[in-house]
Amino acid sequence: MTTLPPWRPLLRAARQREGRSPxxxxxxxxxxxxxxxxRVRTLxxxxxxxxxxxxxxxxxxxxxxxELRQQPAVELCWLLHKARCQFRLRGEVLTLPSDVxxxxxxxxWRRLTPSGRALWGWPEPGASLDAAAAFPAELADDTxxxxxxxxxxxxxxxxxLLELRDHPHQRRRWCREDGWKEECLxx
Numbered sequence: 001m002t003t004l005p006p007w008r009p010l011l012r013a014a015r016q017r018e019g020r021s022p023x024x025x026x027x028x029x030x031x032x033x034x035x036x037x038x039r040v041r042t043l044x045x046x047x048x049x050x051x052x053x054x055x056x057x058x059x060x061x062x063x064x065x066x067e068l069r070q071q072p073a074v075e076l077c078w079l080l081h082k083a084r085c086q087f088r089l090r091g092e093v094l095t096l097p098s099d100v101x102x103x104x105x106x107x108x109w110r111r112l113t114p115s116g117r118a119l120w121g122w123p124e125p126g127a128s129l130d131a132a133a134a135f136p137a138e139l140a141d142d143t144x145x146x147x148x149x150x151x152x153x154x155x156x157x158x159x160x161l162l163e164l165r166d167h168p169h170q171r172r173r174w175c176r177e178d179g180w181k182e183e184c185l186x187x
Contacts, residue, residue, distance in 0.1 A: 008051065027043060029064070041064060053153055061124045062125045085162060085164060087160070090157055092154065117143060118135075171185040
């Protein structure tokens with residue numbers, strides 16, 4: 001059994017305060033482009049792979065996958081407005097053994113709804129719009145796993161929580177290398 005880091009229950013409680021809002025699953029992923037400039041995108045949290053690793057899904061045809069292969073270090077920002085807090089999660093995209101990666105990709109593919117799978121039936125992200133291109137609203141359960149359906153498993157090394165409820169704001173940090181020991185910081 002995996003022992004949860006002390007920040008995980010805090011994140012779970014903050015997400016629960018958001019209720020059924022889809023935005024409770026949205027987080028921003030910061031990467032570095034090949035030219036050294038920053039990129040930020042919103043992705044959907046899928047699940048925890050273990051105590052301090054999470055899974056996100058992406059289209060392998062997008063620029064972010066090439067960026068992550070060049071520089072696997074990332075930071076995620078998870079703003080939960082009803083809970084009035086922000087989690088900043090720093091880590092690295094893991095390279096999984098090919099058989100494990102395929103199994104995990106298939107598992108995630110099967111768990112998606114037909115409308116969730118539809119995004120991987122769309123034309124290449126960022127390419128010029130073709131007015132005649134199909135943008136399906138759903139892909140059936142028996143649709144094969146597309147090659148460009150990619151899993152990003154991110155192993156977290158540091159987590160910061162900024163709580164915006166009280167005056168002054170409260171800020172804490174946990175680092176894997178310190179055994180996830182909590183450190184209070186100036187906001």
